[in-house]
Amino acid sequence: MSLPAKKIAEDASEESAHHSLSGSPSRAPLSLIQGRKTLSTNTDVTSEDAPSLFGIAPGVLLLASTLSILQIGDLSLTLLGVSHFGPQAEGNPLLRALMGLMGEVPALASAKLLAIAIIFSLAVLARRVPWVPSALKVLIVVYLLGAIIPWSTVLLLHLV
Numbered sequence: 001m002s003l004p005a006k007k008i009a010e011d012a013s014e015e016s017a018h019h020s021l022s023g024s025p026s027r028a029p030l031s032l033i034q035g036r037k038t039l040s041t042n043t044d045v046t047s048e049d050a051p052s053l054f055g056i057a058p059g060v061l062l063l064a065s066t067l068s069i070l071q072i073g074d075l076s077l078t079l080l081g082v083s084h085f086g087p088q089a090e091g092n093p094l095l096r097a098l099m100g101l102m103g104e105v106p107a108l109a110s111a112k113l114l115a116i117a118i119i120f121s122l123a124v125l126a127r128r129v130p131w132v133p134s135a136l137k138v139l140i141v142v143y144l145l146g147a148i149i150p151w152s153t154v155l156l157l158h159l160v
Contacts, residue, residue: 056123063136064123068116070143075112077151079104084159 053061081089087099098107119136126132 054120054124055127056120057126060123060126060133060136063133063140064119067119067136067140067143070140070148071112071115071119074143074147074151075108077148077155078108081151081155082108084155089154 056064078090082099082104087096087104090096090099095107095111098111101107102110119139122129122132122136126136
């Protein structure tokens, strides 16, 4: 058996011995030797800090996904509102101007795709920037109070 393979076998037997003695997985890192590189993995996969998709923590991924779903909801409600009341019903002057240049659907779809790209870029940065999860929470509340609820109210009152 080669030296690296022997080391891996020793580490694996030490790890399994620790499992059988304590009855629960070790919190100590398991080292895997590959050539000269040593990779360590934490065996505690239930941790909140466990990376998920693209290294995004599960809680941050949930926040980013929620905000993205709100973006899609806002897109739908805005398209419905603009189709009934015209582009002047859009409260964002920049988006209103963009609708005049590109048309309603391309302008809104472009804006929402850009917003979702920014949301997931922030989610990836959340591992290094501690305030990102809080900012995503604030944005969720802002979108609910500033876009989803107002559009829903206007559409329900005028179209039903």
